[in-house]
Amino acid sequence: MAKPLRATITAVSLAGLMLPAHAGNEWEPVRQGQGREDIGTWVRSVDGMAVKAFKGVTEVHQTTLTVLALLADIPGLSHWVYQCQSSIQPDQYSADHTYARFKGIWPASDRDVLFRSTVTQQADGSVLVDSLQVEGYPPQDGFVRMPYLHNTFRLVPLKGQWTRVEFETQVDLGGLVPTWLANAVSTKAPLVTLEGLKAQVGQARYQIKSVQDLPAYYHKGKLIDLPAWHLQP
Numbered sequence: 001m002a003k004p005l006r007a008t009i010t011a012v013s014l015a016g017l018m019l020p021a022h023a024g025n026e027w028e029p030v031r032q033g034q035g036r037e038d039i040g041t042w043v044r045s046v047d048g049m050a051v052k053a054f055k056g057v058t059e060v061h062q063t064t065l066t067v068l069a070l071l072a073d074i075p076g077l078s079h080w081v082y083q084c085q086s087s088i089q090p091d092q093y094s095a096d097h098t099y100a101r102f103k104g105i106w107p108a109s110d111r112d113v114l115f116r117s118t119v120t121q122q123a124d125g126s127v128l129v130d131s132l133q134v135e136g137y138p139p140q141d142g143f144v145r146m147p148y149l150h151n152t153f154r155l156v157p158l159k160g161q162w163t164r165v166e167f168e169t170q171v172d173l174g175g176l177v178p179t180w181l182a183n184a185v186s187t188k189a190p191l192v193t194l195e196g197l198k199a200q201v202g203q204a205r206y207q208i209k210s211v212q213d214l215p216a217y218y219h220k221g222k223l224i225d226l227p228a229w230h231l232q233p
Helices: 064-072 074-079 179-200
Strands: 028-031 040-042 053-060 084-088 097-102 110-121 127-133 143-145 147-158 162-172
Touching: 028 179, 053 179, 064 127, 064 143, 064 147, 064 162, 064 179, 074 084, 074 097, 074 143, 074 179, 162 179
Parallel strands: 110 143
Antiparallel strands: 028 040, 040 053, 053 162, 084 097, 097 110, 110 127, 127 147, 147 162
8 A cells, every 4th residue: 555655845846755765866857847837847767667767747727626636537547647548446446446557669568557546635735646556456468567656646736726736656667678668658758647637637527616526535534625716616
């Protein structure tokens, strides 16, 4: 089960501490955002991992509740997450589990993974959706199982119904991964994913009015407490 991350994350220029630090491996900028709605991306080498850790940051003119509704739409992940071809909540697992399949980039095979998500509110009011790979899903023909995936979305409510979205992933794709492919994943994934999120989040089905409309595991324990202006679509 993923453990909630406890450290408060600072400004965007210093962001990126959501995953464990790796001594000597600093974040390298890939794309500098030119405005609040643009997307900035970074990568960082991780010892023993073919794919660099990657992160992206942007701001969307949507309430934090709306962005949470988008993240909670498991079947909808394939519409915006990089290379995701399908995702479901398997019947044999609790609702906080997701089984996802990802399209391989030639010559790599398709990948799949089972992960479990936890949702926590930080001391600064931001909301962290933290997803970690777990074992147990039966092997599937034609898919290489990802042995590790740690993905986080940190949502920061801002004034005027804006939300800062900070997205970070560390992944082991499993199997043999050419260097050029590993580099392509780490540089393209944060940009494509956040572009997809921005394109999807304005849809009517995500304009919910209450935290109670989110899945139950989104408000286990203490209920998410958002500013009043982030509770109205």
